[in-house]
Amino acid sequence: xxxxxxxxxxxxxxxxxxxxxxxxxxxxxxxxxxxxxxxxxxxxxxxxxxxxxxxxxxxxxxxxxxxxxxxxxxxxxxxxxxxxxxxxxxxxxxxxxxxxxxxxxxxxxxxxxxxxxxxxxxxxxxxxxxxxxxxxxxxxxxxxxxxxxxxxxxxxxxxxxxxxxxxxxxxxxxxxxxxxxxxxxxxxxxxxxxxxxxxxxxxxxxxxxxxxxxxxxxxxxxxxxxxxxxxxxxxxxxxxxxxxxxxxxxxxxxxxxxxxxxxxxxxxxxxxxxxxxxxxxxxxxxxxxxxxxxxxxxxxxxxxxxxxxxxxxxxxxxxxxxxxxxxxxxxxxxxxxxxxxxxxxxxxxxxxxxxxxxxxxxxxxxxxxxxxxxxxxxxxxxxxxxxxxxxxxxxxxxxxxxxxxxxxxxxxxxxxxxxxxxxxxxxxxxxxxxxxxxxxxxxxxxxxxxxxxxxxxxxxxxxxxxxxxxxxxxxxxxxxxxxxxxxxxxxxxxxxxxxxxxxxxxxxxxx
Numbered sequence: 001x002x003x004x005x006x007x008x009x010x011x012x013x014x015x016x017x018x019x020x021x022x023x024x025x026x027x028x029x030x031x032x033x034x035x036x037x038x039x040x041x042x043x044x045x046x047x048x049x050x051x052x053x054x055x056x057x058x059x060x061x062x063x064x065x066x067x068x069x070x071x072x073x074x075x076x077x078x079x080x081x082x083x084x085x086x087x088x089x090x091x092x093x094x095x096x097x098x099x100x101x102x103x104x105x106x107x108x109x110x111x112x113x114x115x116x117x118x119x120x121x122x123x124x125x126x127x128x129x130x131x132x133x134x135x136x137x138x139x140x141x142x143x144x145x146x147x148x149x150x151x152x153x154x155x156x157x158x159x160x161x162x163x164x165x166x167x168x169x170x171x172x173x174x175x176x177x178x179x180x181x182x183x184x185x186x187x188x189x190x191x192x193x194x195x196x197x198x199x200x201x202x203x204x205x206x207x208x209x210x211x212x213x214x215x216x217x218x219x220x221x222x223x224x225x226x227x228x229x230x231x232x233x234x235x236x237x238x239x240x241x242x243x244x245x246x247x248x249x250x251x252x253x254x255x256x257x258x259x260x261x262x263x264x265x266x267x268x269x270x271x272x273x274x275x276x277x278x279x280x281x282x283x284x285x286x287x288x289x290x291x292x293x294x295x296x297x298x299x300x301x302x303x304x305x306x307x308x309x310x311x312x313x314x315x316x317x318x319x320x321x322x323x324x325x326x327x328x329x330x331x332x333x334x335x336x337x338x339x340x341x342x343x344x345x346x347x348x349x350x351x352x353x354x355x356x357x358x359x360x361x362x363x364x365x366x367x368x369x370x371x372x373x374x375x376x377x378x379x380x381x382x383x384x385x386x387x388x389x390x391x392x393x394x395x396x397x398x399x400x401x402x403x404x405x406x407x408x409x410x411x412x413x414x415x416x417x418x419x420x421x422x423x424x425x426x427x428x429x430x431x432x433x434x435x436x437x438x439x440x441x442x443x444x445x446x447x448x449x450x451x452x453x454x455x456x457x458x459x460x461x462x463x464x465x466x467x468x469x470x471x472x473x474x475x476x477x478x479x480x481x482x483x484x485x486x487x488x489x490x491x492x493x494x495x496x497x498x499x500x501x502x503x504x505x506x507x508x509x510x511x
Contacts, residue, residue, distance in 0.1 A: 013073050019113050020069035023085060024062040026106070030092070031055050043096045046142075051095035058088045079118055082110045083129055090133040098142050099149070104134060104156050111160050115167040127164040131157030204274045205254070211267020213239055222273060225249055238271060246276055255279065302340070310337035358396050358483055360505045363438065364389040367429055370403065374410055382425070383414055389431035395438040396503045401479040405487070406442065408472045409498050413444030416496065420447045437503040446496045449489060457489055 034044055034055055044051035065081050086107055093103035107130050115123035138144050138153050199206060205222030209215055213234040222228060226235050241247050243258040253276035261268045317330035371385055410427055417425035428443040449457065460474040480487045485502035
């Protein structure tokens with residue numbers, strides 16, 4: 001039977017090291033006893049010179065084996081050493097007078113170790129080798145053929161095999177227990193890794209503490225808000241806060257929850273920290289979603305009578321008997337019908353917004369195509385639009401969503417630029433690369449946004465134009481968020497700039 005080194009290293013390496021030290025200790029002990037026993041009364045009484053040679057050889061072999069066991073343990077060398085050790089112990093038994101010298105008891109230990117290291121046929125082979133060595137030494141070398149001596153030798157051989165069988169049974173049961181324990185430990189480690197990874201990535205702050213308010217564990221979000229160290233005291237602001245209260249920290253309101261841990265050490269507890277502004281934002285999103293569904297239903301009901309009202313106003317305006325003032329009134333009705341219809345269209349567009357299907361778009365060709373399309377839609381206006389973008393840049397975005405966003409931004413920018421500079425209105429699309437991905441700016445030479453209006457730019461239904469719906473920029477922000485992008489207003493002198501920060505393919509692949 002051949003041992004597999006990998007299994008041997010896992011199961012028997014430590015045992016082999018301990019046994020190698022035991023063998024060296026036994027060899028040195030026997031050497032000392034032989035040196036102090038000048039009359040050879042304890043050991044070596046039958047052949048003292050043979051004992052001296054055997055003990056010396058035993059010390060050398062044991063010392064070499066210690067080196068092998070601690071540096072390069074090998075199963076074949078280990079079993080080979082045990083066979084050799086049994087031969088040496090048998091020779092010392094011969095030198096000391098035979099089976100009554102006590103050396104058979106020392107042979108029991110190599111038999112046990114061999115069956116622990118190599119259960120199976122090889123283990124029983126060591127037991128058989130030990131029995132043969134004992135029988136050969138006692139009956140052939142010492143010529144002790146007495147019935148009692150033969151019986152004792154046979155009983156000792158039976159003891160070797162019995163001990164080998166018991167050792168192998170114990171080893172197998174112990175090995176199955178250790179295997180089960182290893183599997184459970186591996187499973188626990190995997191679950192701990194999963195739990196720790198999930199814990200560290202949570203958007204809420206989590207801190208684990210003991211009864212003395214010492215920090216045991218915390219995640220990355222909690223570390224961003226507070227200076228925390230393991231086995232250090234919890235910050236006073238958190239210790240003194242009650243569960244359900246809000247802590248103002250670094251201009252952020254943090255809602256604190258304290259939870260006792262059942263089944264853990266007495267007094268252990270968890271602290272949850274959640275950004276109250278994020279909670280408010282989520283609540284606002286839920287409200288807006290509900291409002292969107294409601295307004296979409298209302299919008300569908302309004303469109304039909306609104307279309308009839310506009311058509312009636314157009315037909316009334318085409319009659320011959322209306323005077324100029326009445327014609328003006330019908331025109332006003334028609335204009336306001338168109339304005340209401342635009343508002344309804346924007347509301348329906350929000351309610352019908354589909355999931356983003358992001359693609360890796362070659363930015364410069366795509367923007368050039370957009371500019372051609374935009375120029376075609378505004379042929380009656382006098383303006384210029386320029387592009388600054390490298391040829392090989394890519395952006396990860398839904399093309400339909402990007403089309404809507406840029407059309408809204410460019411149309412707004414063109415309208416304000418024409419009011420401020422009717423003779424030389426200009427638009428610019430500027431793209432550049434950042435560590436976060438791609439940045440795309442829409443710049444116009446309009447008057448800019450008043451400071452008091454900037455905080456309301458992306459709010460729904462907020463507008464400074466009498467014929468606007470106030471949903472254009474809000475829709476741009478919603479579409480950007482659907483594509484994992486952001487949009488913001490950048491105040492520049494003599495210019496208006498809206499900047500989109502989006503992902504590039506390189507960054508997206510690491511998400």
